[in-house]
Amino acid sequence: xxxxxxxxxxxxxxxxxxxxxxxxxxxxxxxxxxxxxxxxxxxxxxxxxxxxxxxxxxxxxxxxxxxxxxxxxxxxxxxxxxxxxxxxxxxxxxxxxxxxxxxxxxxxxxxxxxxxxxxxxxxxxxxxxxxxxxxxxxxxxxxxxxxxxxxxxxxxxxxxxxxxxxxxxxxxxxxxxxxxxxxxxxxxxxxxxxxxxxxxxxxxxxxxxxxxxxxxxxxxxxxxxxxxxxxxxxxxxxxxxxxxxxxxxxxxxxxxxxxxxxxxxxxxxxxxxxxxxxxxxxxxxxxxxxxxxxxxxxxxxxxxxxxx
Numbered sequence: 001x002x003x004x005x006x007x008x009x010x011x012x013x014x015x016x017x018x019x020x021x022x023x024x025x026x027x028x029x030x031x032x033x034x035x036x037x038x039x040x041x042x043x044x045x046x047x048x049x050x051x052x053x054x055x056x057x058x059x060x061x062x063x064x065x066x067x068x069x070x071x072x073x074x075x076x077x078x079x080x081x082x083x084x085x086x087x088x089x090x091x092x093x094x095x096x097x098x099x100x101x102x103x104x105x106x107x108x109x110x111x112x113x114x115x116x117x118x119x120x121x122x123x124x125x126x127x128x129x130x131x132x133x134x135x136x137x138x139x140x141x142x143x144x145x146x147x148x149x150x151x152x153x154x155x156x157x158x159x160x161x162x163x164x165x166x167x168x169x170x171x172x173x174x175x176x177x178x179x180x181x182x183x184x185x186x187x188x189x190x191x192x193x194x195x196x197x198x199x200x201x202x203x204x205x206x207x208x209x210x211x212x213x214x215x216x217x218x219x220x221x222x223x224x225x226x227x228x229x230x231x232x233x234x235x236x237x238x239x240x241x242x243x244x245x246x247x248x249x250x251x252x253x254x255x256x257x258x259x260x261x262x263x264x265x266x267x268x269x270x271x272x273x274x275x276x277x278x279x280x281x282x283x284x285x286x287x288x289x290x291x292x293x294x295x296x297x298x299x300x301x302x303x304x305x306x307x308x
Contacts (some may be wrong), residue, residue, distance in 0.1 A: 024273065024274040024275060024276075026123070026124055026127045026275070027127040027130065027131070027273050027274065027275050027290065027292065028270060028273045030127045030128050030130070030131035031130070031131045031134055031268065031273065031292070031294065033131070034131055034132075034134060034135040034138075035135060035199075035246060035247075035248040035249070035250070036135060036138050036139070036152070036199075036248060036250065036264065036266065037138075037266040037268075039195070039197060039246065039261040039262075039264075040261055040262065040264035040265065040266040041262050041264065041265050041266065042266050042268070043082065043265055043266065043267040043268070044268055044269075044270045045269065045270060045271075046082060046084060046267040046268065046269055046293075046295065047269055048084065049083065049084050049086065049148070050081060050082070050083050050084065051081075051082045051084065051267060051295070052079045052080070052081055052082075053079070053080045053081075053082055053265055053267075053297060054077055054078070054079060054080075055077075055078040055079070055080055055299050056075065056076070056077060057075070057076045057078060058073065058074075058075050058076075059073045059074045059075075059076070060073050061073040078299070080265055080297040080298070080299050081297055082149075082265055082267040082295045082296065082297035083143070083148055083149035083150070083295050083296075083297075084148065084149065084267060084269070084293055084294065084295035085137070085141075085147070085148035085149060085292075085293065085294055085295060086148075086269070086272065086291075086292075086293045087291070087292050087293075088289065088290060088291050088292075089126065089130065089275075089288070089289070089290035089291075089292075090287070090288070090289060090290075091126070091287075091288040091290075092285045092286065092287055092288070093122070093285065093286040093288065094284070094285045094286075095284075095285075095286070122288075123275050123277060123288070126275060126288065126290060127275055127290075130290060130292055132249060134292065134294050135248065135250045136249065136250050137151060137250075137294075138151050138152065138250060138266070138294070138296055139151045139152045139153055139248065139250030139251055140153055140250065141154070141296075142154045148295070149295050149296055150296070151250075151296060152199075152250075152257060152264070152296070152298070153255070155296070155297075155298045155301060156257055156259070156298060156301055156304045156306050157301075157306065158306065160301040160302075161301045161302035162259075162301050162302065162304045162305060162306045163185050163186075163187060163302075163304070163305040163306070164305070164306050164307070164308065165181070165182070165185045165305065165306075165307050166307065166308075167254045167255060167256070167307045167308045168181070168307075169204065169207075169254065170200075170203075170204040170207035170208050170211065171207050171210075171211070172207055172210035172211050172214055173211065173214065174211065175204070175207040175208040175209075175210065175211025175212070176208065176211045176212055176215050176239075177211075178204075178208075179198060179200075179208055179238055179245060180238065182198055182256050182258050182305065182307055183196075183198065183238055183241055183243050183258065185258065185305040185307070186243070186258050186259060186304075186305050187259075187302065187303050187304075187305065189303060190259065190260050190303045191242075193242075193260045193262075194242060195260050195261045195262045196241075196242055196243040196244070196258070196259070196260060196261075197243065197244050197245075197246055197258070197259065197260070197261040198238070198243060198244070198245050198246070198256055198257070198258040199246055199247075199248055199251060199256065199257040199258075200245065200246075200247055200248075200251060200256050200257075201247060201248075201251045201252050201253070202234075202247040202248075202249070203252075204247070204256070205234065205245060205246075205247035208236075208245060209236070212236075212239070234246065234247050235247075243258070254308060255306065255307060255308040256306070256307040256308075257304065257305075257306055257307075258304065258305040258306075258307070259303050259304030259305060260303060260304075263298060263299040263300055263303060263304070264296070264297075264298055264299075265296070265297040265298065265299065266294070266295075266296060267294065267295040267296065267297065268293055268294050268295070269293035272291040272292065272293040273291065273292055273293065274289075274290065274291050275288065275289070275290040275291075276288070276289045276290075
């Protein structure tokens with residue numbers, strides 16, 4: 001009976017739930033795999049448009065040993081505000097549009113095609129493109145410009161307390177000196193941390209690689225897997241320091257950001273991070289609906305340096 005019912009209606013929807021489950025996971029992985037969220041502190045369950053995140057600081061005072069209990073020092077509860085963007089994507093795919101292309105051979109024999117070829121690849125591509133847009137916005141958004149939140153460029157400024165030095169473009173001859181100067185500008189109070197990071201454009205990153213090669217430092221940063229210059233993990237460690245150099249597609253202007261990467265608070269609502277593909281039998285189209293929620297906050301901007 002089940003097979004007859006499917007045959008009489010000429011379409012089978014059994015595959016769509018599998019695509020939905022796969023794409024939802026894929027979108028979350030794509031966003032969390034972005035450059036800035038990957039190295040930041042992730043806050044995965046933030047709701048609404050504005051969330052206050054607590055951050056503890058203890059002022060510890062070391063006393064001389066003596067009898068009695070003399071209280072000193074203090075615990076401060078600081079608040080970081082994370083403004084959130086809640087966005088959606090609506091898209092349609094019409095199977096009959098493929099009748100005149102080579103993809104027609106991939107369509108079903110039904111008079112009412114219920115899906116489109118390579119649907120899984122389409123949804124994966126949509127997830128990756130959403131993620132790339134999120135990365136760009138995390139760096140370049142401004143509330144003054146009508147965006148939901150201020151990105152790194154608007155938060156890490158000298159006006160907010162960051163140390164600022166003049167920008168110098170990296171080249172194959174001066175790249176090592178340029179990045180060493182940026183490292184020297186990072187405030188001393190965070191130099192002991194293991195998450196020190198200099199974020200830069202890919203152009204400046206490639207110039208640094210060339211400079212290190214020309215300076216005979218190649219053996220100090222070469223990764224046998226090739227990750228320093230290709231693949232998902234573009235990064236290297238500045239020689240003689242504990243600071244990682246990480247390029248991002250979000251930076252394509254004349255600027256560097258340097259500081260503790262975990263001080264960046266990346267917020268998201270994982271329940272909204274979904275991509276769904278549904279067949280509408282009345283309009284005879286496949287509808288794709290995506291939801292994405294993301295935001296940004298930075299703790300202690302004075303611990304950062306900016307070069308612009």
